[in-house]
Amino acid sequence: MASTxxxxxxxxxxxKLKRVASLENRSVSNAVSSxxxxxxxxxKGVRDFLLELNAEDDQESINKLGxxxxxxxxxxxxxxxxxDLASEHVLGKADQGASEIDLLEEATALSRAAAGRK
Structure with a gap:
């Protein structure tokens, strides 16, 4: 049940909110809800820090954090x-605790197979 x-x-x-909503093809209400x-x-510590950076208008730190x-x-x-891939057992030897060499061989085989499909 939605609340206003x-x-x-x-x-x-x-x-800024209207601009972001427009760029993301969303309603303002949807952007606010998200x-x-x-x-x-x-x-709480993260929320407080973000609000602190915003209050200080520290755009450099906000961008770095982003x-x-x-x-x-x-x-x-x-x-x-x-x-997810490992659980689907699509990686062959990689699923069974393979060595780095085994993984490289598997990657090479997959790459060759993909190149052959083009």
Whole structure:
């Protein structure tokens, strides 16, 4: 069951929100809902630090933190994809605790197979 929540933001924040929603082909309501979901899912210390950086208008630190978060997200996605592939047993020897040489041979075989399909 959905609940309606209202919030007051300054004009600059409202403009940024509308721009982000437009760029992502989302409604403002959907963008706000997603932002709230993400925000409340973060540990309090992280939320407080993000609000502190925003209050200080420390865009350099915000951008640096964003890049580091994207790198961490990419690592997590890669680890998840690797686990998913291993659980499907599509990697041959790699599924059974293969050595680095075995993994390289498997990668070479997969690359050759992919090149042959082109």
């Amino acid at each position: 929540i209202s919030a007051n933001v300054d004009g600059d924040t409202a403009s 932002a709230i979901t993400v925000f409340i899912g973060l540990p 890049r580091e978060m994207m790198a961490a997200a990419a690592r997590v996605r890669l680890e998840k994809a690797t686990r």
